[in-house]
Amino acid sequence: MVLLAFIFGEGKMAKAQKKEIEKIPEVEALLKKMTLEEKVGQMAQVTIDVLTVGNSVYHTAEPVKLDRDMLHKAIVDYKIGSVLNTPNGKARTLEEWNYIISSIQEMAVNETRLGIPILYGVDAIHGTTYTAGATFFPQQIGMAATWNRELVRKAGEITAYETRASAIPWNFSPVLDMGRDPRWPRMWETFGEDVYLTSQLGIELVKGYEGDNNDVSNPYHVAACLKHYLGYGTPVSGKDRTPALIPDIELRERHLPPFKAAIEAGAHSVMVNSGIINGVPVHASYKILTEILKNELGFEGVVVTDWKDIENLHERDRVAHTQKEAVKLAINAGIDMSMIPYNFKFCDYLIELVNEGEVPMSRIDDAVRRILNMKYKLGLFDTPVTNYKDYPKFGSKEFEDVARQCASESITLLKNEDDILPLSKDVKILVTGPNANSMRPLNGGWTYSWQGDKVDQFAGRYYTILEALREKLGAENVVYVPGVEYKMDGKYWEEIPGDIDAxxxxxxxxxxxxxxxxxxxxxxxxxxxxxxxxxxxxxELAQKVIETGKPVIVVLNEGRPRIIRDIVPKVKGILQAYLPGNFGGLAIADVIFGDVNPSGKLPYTYPMYVNTLVTYDHKPSEHQARMAGMYDYESDFAIQFPFGFGLSYTTFQYSDLTLSSKQLKSNQTLTVSVKVTNTGDRPGKEVVQLFTSDRYASITPDVKRLRRFNKIFLQPGETKTVSFSLTPNDLAFINDKLQTVTEPGEFEVLVGDLKATFEYVE
Structure with a gap:
């Protein structure tokens, strides 16, 4: 057995040593000048609505105007270091952002004793989501379906460029939570269920945001913020911000690696999980925030809370008797900045706690050093406001072409009975369903507004699915009857049944x-x-149109896989579009009519039953066949579509799977090669996926694990040889002592429909 690394586990290993973070001379000089009040202010972040004219701190009057008195109170009196969000929770023009950021920075730089600029942050999670006219990409789950590293990085680069055009230098993205439970409402913000895929695409998005060398002083790049550290995506109930039960083995095997990879890629900040793990709110966990994140992983950046989460330690989670005690718990656990977001009591409490000796000054200095380091690296002391006029590519066709390609490559063909797709362009079609003629479901949440409900104000120039189909065929050849619609019913959006008979x-x-x-x-x-x-x-709508006897093609436009078991056998074609963004309508039409050959692959396992939510990397005991003639139990691996699945309009054949050796030893590399041939009559892209299976281990191994992938393009008849390298580390797992180990024994390599075996020996 090779022990690759000792991983900290409470009571199991010696504690990781405290990491000394970088000391920048300019920052150290500034720290020596700062009072306690100035330091604590840097650790405070308020939402922009607190600083605007309006009838309350929760509402901004339109047009946006900053409240000079509140701005003075926040920046001069309380010396706050950060602001987030967008006024009234909706998108703003570049001119509005320039006014907002310039006004804030002018006061911070010119009217405070030390002139420290404000750090402004925003959730630009699939493009610069709070700026009118910005380029929108598929949501992360759709970007994962492209399996295209280059596209993910390019989307990050464009998002960074356009976010800086908005004068905002800090992006609360990427989401590195694991999308392993489709009940969870934030699954679509993830890269899906697999650890390796999430880690790889997380690295690419960080590099896209921050640049190859993480030089975020570059005015075309932003600081990334990894969220939500750690274990946010698998609550027991499946509902947001509810408790999770995650054993340490699982936490380290599934949830920690993407964050570790992105930290090693240089990400400058981390946002904390709003939930509770094993009874402990993560915002109060010294083990997770300091021992693992800061000491073990050596993270030198800023750790920021999520929305109001220090207050939640008292109000919701009831682990702190008072708000003041909540501040003490969180800061001592390792929080550097509090997303307050509405008041300044955090500052008052923290100053009192330091003066009372309840929070050490060393903890304050550590937090403020991290914050000022990031501000310095972002170049805010030299250029606190970027000018949108210096960003001529904002919203350009060049950027939009990339977004359309991302949407096209995300579309996943799940069923194509009798090769019904692609359709010819001399047909007449009926379009129906609630997602047919709205930009809102194409984009999903965090689009012009938090819930994505303001698309009508901003996305009028883009094509819905219906409009894109009419663009292809002509309006006379596309009949539209919605059948079911999304409509506002009082205060809430509801799904309203329509005239199905029509x-x-x-x-x-x-x-x-x-x-x-x-x-x-x-x-x-x-x-x-x-x-x-x-x-x-x-x-009901689906059943009625199926009963007409006309061929039915389903387009799924959803943030998580909803159960469609009764529909699948009865329709001819199924496309999964996820949340493809503003160019989703056009991308769907391109695929339906063959202008684009689909190449998306599922980044999750599509479930068949509500009670069978199983991931592809399950344990062997989760897949047991029925005992014919004896018992009729439902323990088989009943899924609708497997992880990594996706059809094409052409066909690919795998052959000649070869290994460079039948043995792999420590400190060695094993090369795996396979030939892939396009055996159809259309050019196409194929995602070559390499899985390994550990035949036997000291703890039950997963059935298989994704270890490598590569997306290739092949002309009809063309063959390419794809090679991958594996090391012992790629075969490792977390054992019952919380050690990362690779154990001797037989392993299986699976590529396409081919298999090969090798032995790992010490």
């Missing part, structure tokens, strides 16, 4: 029916649900 009637005079199903936009708590099944309204 849909059935319209089907009489068409060749095909395109059924656009899925979800309206949501995120966080508003996305919680009791039942993962597709809604009754949509299932």
């Amino acid at each position: 849909v059935v009637k319209a089907a009489e005079n068409v060749d095909f029916i395109l059924l656009a199903l899925g979800e309206n936009s949501y995120t966080e708590k508003p996305g919680d649900l009791h039942d993962l099944s597709l809604s009754e309204n949509q299932l």
Whole structure:
């Protein structure tokens, strides 16, 4: 057995040593001048609505105007170091952002004793989501479906450019939570269920945001913020911000690696999980925030809370008797900056705690050093405000072409019975379903507004699915009857059943029916649900159009895989579009009519039953066949579509899987090669996926694990040899002593439909 690294586990190993963070001379000189009040202010972050004119701190009057008195109170009196969000929670023009950021920085730089600039942050998670006219990409789950490292990095670069055009230098992205439970309403913000895929694409997005050398002083790059550290995506209930039970082995095997990889890639900040793990709120966990993140992983950047989460330690989680005690718990645990977001009591409490000896000054200095280091590296002391006029490519066709390519490569063909797709352009189709004629579900949440409900104000020039199909075929050849619609019912958006009989009637005079199903936009708590099944309204609509006898093609436009078990056998084609962004309508139409050959692959396992939510990297005991003639139990691996699955309009053949050796030893590398041939008549892209399977181990091994992937392009008849290198570290797992080990024994390599074996020996 090779012990690759000792991983800290409480009571198991010696504690990791405290990491000494970088000391920048200019920052150290500034720290020596700062009072306690000035230091604590740097650790405070408020939402922009606190600083604007409005009828309350929760509402900004339009047009936006900053409240001079509140600005003075926050920046001069309380000396706050950071601001976040967008006024009224909706997108702003470049000119508005320039006014907002310039006004804030002018006061911070010119009217405070030390002139420390403000650090402004925003959630630009699939493009610069709070700036009008910005370029929007598929949400992360769709970007994962591209399996294209280059596209993910390019999307990050464009997002960074356009976020800096908005004068904002700090992006609360990427999300590195694991999307392993489709009940969770933030699954679509993740890169899916696999550790390796998430780690690889997380690295690319960090590099896209921060640049190859993490030089975030570059005015075209921003500081990334990894979220939500750690273990946020698998609550027991499946609902947002509810408790999770995660053994240390699982925490380290599944949840920690993507953060570790992104930290090693140079990410400058981390946002903390709002939830509770094993009874302990993460914001109060010294083990997770200091011992693992700062000491073991050596993270030198800023650790920021999520929204109001220090207050939640008292109000919601009840681990602190008072708000003051909550501040003490969080800061001593390792929090550097508090997303307050509405008041300044955090500052008052923290000053008192330091003066009372409850929070050591060394902890304050550590936090403030990290914050000032990031401000310095961002170049804010030299250029606190970037000018949007220096960003001529903002919203350009060049950028939009990349977004459209991302959307096109994300589209995943799940079923194509009798090669019904692509359709010819001389057909007549009926389009129906709630997702057919709205930009809102194409984009999802965090789009112009938190819940994605303001797209009508900003996205009018883009194509819905219906509009894109009419663009292809002509309006006279595309009949539209919604059947089911999303509408505002009082204060809330509801799914409203329509005239299904009219849909059935319209089907009489068409060749095909395109059924656009899925979800309206949501995120966080508003996305919680009791039942993962597709809604009754949509299932009824589907059944009625299937009964017409016309060929039905389903387009799924959803943030998580909803149960469609009863539909799948009865329709001819199924496309998974995820949340493809503003160019999703065009991308879907391109795929349907063959202008683009689909190449997306599922970044998660698509479940068949609500009670069978199993990931591909499950344990062997989770897949047990029925005992024919004896017992009829439902313990088989019943899934709708497997992880990594996706069809093409061409065909690919794998051959000649070869290993450089039948043995792999420590400090050696094993080369795996395979030939891939396009055996069809269309050019196409294929994702070559390499899995390994550990035959036997000291703890039950996963059935298989993704270890490498590469996306290639092949002309008809073309063959390429794809090679991958594996090391002992790629075969490692966390054992029951919380050690990362590679154990001697037999391993299986799986590529396409081919298998080969080798032995690891010490």
